[in-house]
Amino acid sequence: MRTSIRNRLFLIIYGIILAFIVGLILLNTVFLEGFYTKSRERTLVAAFGELETVSLTNPGLFQTVLDIENQYAVDVQILKQTDADPGEPGGSGIPLSEMYDRLYGDTFAIRDGVIAAIMRQFNDGDESGFSSVEVSDDGSYVAYMTEIVMAFGGDAPEYPRLLALCVGQVQNDGLYVYYILTVTIQSIQDSIGIFNAFTVIIAALFMILSGVAVGFFSRRFTQPILQMNAVTQNLAAQDFSKKVAPSTKDELGDLGLSINKMSEQLETSIRDLKRANQQLAEDIELKTRIDTMRKEFIANASH
Secondary structure (H helix, E strand, O other), X not given: OOOOHHHHHHHHHHHHHHHHHHHHHHHHHHHHHHHHXXXXXXXXXXXXXXXXXXXXXXXXXXXXXXXXXXXXXXXXXXXXXXXXXXXXXXXXXXXXXXXXXXXXXXOOOOOHHHHHHHHHHHHHOOOOOOEEEOOOOOOOEEEEEEEEEOOOOOOOOOOOEEEEEEEEEEOOOOOEEEEEEEEXXXXXXXXXXXXXXXXXXXXXXXXXXXXXXXXXXXXXHHHHHHHHHHHHHXXXXXXXXXXXXXXXXXXXXXXXXXXXXXXXXXXXXXXXXXXXXXXHHHHHHHHHHHHHHHHHXXXXXXX
């Protein structure tokens, strides 16, 4: 089936744009969550960099930490260990709430059992399930990045999951001050979902607009070609009255000028050829008449 160059040009350009958009959506689906999670991890580290400079005895501690939370969109817990052995959650005979003093943070943000597990992690030096990170040049800080399930067991999907930066600083008495900075995994996934939905909407609008634009420009691009095709068809019929009107100063414009020049030269050549043919016909006719007159003269002379 014959297709026009305009349709092929439209399909090629539109196909490239569509492939680019589909590739962008696929890349978002595959890589965006990991990229966004790494970005939030860097945000947690940056937020701790601000917390590190805050004195825990500062009367304005609450407002200062609240400002940091709002600036970085994170939740902060600052706890001071009061018992040297956190033990198993609820198993040491000491109420979990008495294992630490809460210097800052929402009482219900992280369960006591989770806090006790974090305290055990620092006291035992067990890094299983935790990813060690560097947050400060101060050697008294130990930091881990981990994921927290807000339940005593990790098999309770109805509880929210948190991406947490857990930082412990050993005090002179051997006990820790804990900084626990968290963002919800769900907020990361929601942000990714919103971004992907926005990307799809923008892609759909862009496809519509690009379709109109590509159709318009492909028509403008192929119009000179169609005009030159019409002129060359007239040349084939020896109609030299039509000329190409160059509309661009590029290769197509040069081709149009060349067709016009060829048309003029071809018209001149054909005119000269017709004139030569006419002169030749007249010469032949004259020669024929002379030959006839010669024959008649010879015939008359012989009688």
